[in-house]
């Protein structure tokens with residue numbers, strides 16, 4: 001679905017951020033680098049960065065006066081907010097006076113992208129001072145989600161998050177229809193957002209939620225149908241290589257892309273070559289720092305897949321210097337949705353990008369982790385083996401007599417469990433199987449109290 005007001009390709013962006021006290025230089029730079037990647041994913045070309053160290057965001061415009069002028073210089077704006085009186089909060093501005101350089105920048109930015117969330121008033125003031133559209137991090141992420149959403153469920157989720165994001169910003173934004181950069185602000189859900197008052201937005205959200213519930217009802221049923229099969233969920237930061245691993249393990253054609261948030265839908269496929277019983281692998285939406293709260297909430301159901309998994313593979317891009325904090329974010333969100341008990345393994349991916357020294361250091365730091373490259377078939381085979389061993393370890397061996405009248409049960413059992421031995425007796429077939437506990441419970445129910453004996 002193309003967005004009517006989507007930014008034209010190669011819109012020029014200037015990144016702006018405040019480095020608050022307590023945020024280290026490398027953390028601050030890492031966050032801006034990530035914002036630049038988010039912008040690239042949207043098709044923006046980043047032409048510069050304007051940053052300032054402060055104790056807190058300046059109430060009206062987040063920056064001090066001098067910085068605001070510097071920012072406006074990049075966009076061709078006035079740097080002034082009419083009717084705005086500078087308060088005492090600017091005392092901590094770095095002591096510098098901005099002097100207009102003689103030379104104009106060779107190119108002007110048509111959109112300002114902030115690495116923080118701002119209030120509607122701050123947004124309006126910054127737009128006035130710069131004369132161009134101002135997006136915050138949440139706005140950028142929402143726009144990416146909106147473009148990458150494929151399934152009806154993902155589209156509904158994004159639409160709800162977008163409306164929730166827009167509602168408080170409606171009254172404050174004065175740019176309205178004549179936005180220049182043309183980002184997320186102007187439209188949503190097929191209607192012009194500023195034409196909707198808040199009540200209508202609330203009604204629309206309620207309507208969309210109902211549609212979403214209906215879809216989810218069907219999913220719960222499907223999930224229940226396959227609940228006996230052991231399931232592995234691939235979870236992790238965006239771009240870690242979850243979909244690549246999914247492809248490698250299942251031979252499926254899920255989308256792999258060097259983009260942030262390439263995957264928004266959960267896909268479930270069987271591990272290949274197929275095992276008995278089948279092991280299911282699910283690919284999930286990626287995480288990012290400072291993910292807008294509404295978005296986390298709306299993607300909760302997508303993550304239910306992770307909640308129902310028997311094993312979580314925390315996938316990280318070990319070649320990214322920030323992977324430790326990225327792993328923390330993933331762990332925090334999963335803990336928030338309640339997936340704390342599920343067994344987990346750490347996958348350190350993109351090994352091919354690491355030096356021998358890096359590899360040795362990582363092995364020492366994470367002795368329990370599985371270090372691999374999704375591009376190396378040997379590594380993928382080794383992981384396949386580890387997954388089998390994991391579930392085998394969980395299985396129990398049982399011998400049971402299945403009456404000939406229950407031939408169907410035997411047929412299903414051969415799919416759900418590994419049959420080690422079969423013997424035909426007078427009353428039925430005596431089989432010895434290795435199976436997960438859930439399958440044995442199912443079997444007992446099927447045989448309605450017929451005796452399941454321990455071997």
Ligand SMILES: Nc1nc2c(ncn2[C@@H]2O[C@H](COP(=O)(O)OP(=O)(O)OP(=O)(O)O)[C@@H](O)[C@H]2O)c(=O)[nH]1
Nearest residue numbers: 238239240241242243244257258261262263286374
């Ligand atoms: N060098 C290298 N690149 C890899 C490896 N695995 C994945 N990639 C690349 O990393 C990028 C992201 O891969 P994806 O599999 O789409 O990542 P993802 O975790 O599914 O990302 P999202 O869907 O955005 O959350 C792609 O360009 C892949 O080709 C690897 O082992 N080595």
Ligand SMILES: [Mg+2]
Nearest residue numbers: 242243262263
């Ligand atoms: Mg993916």
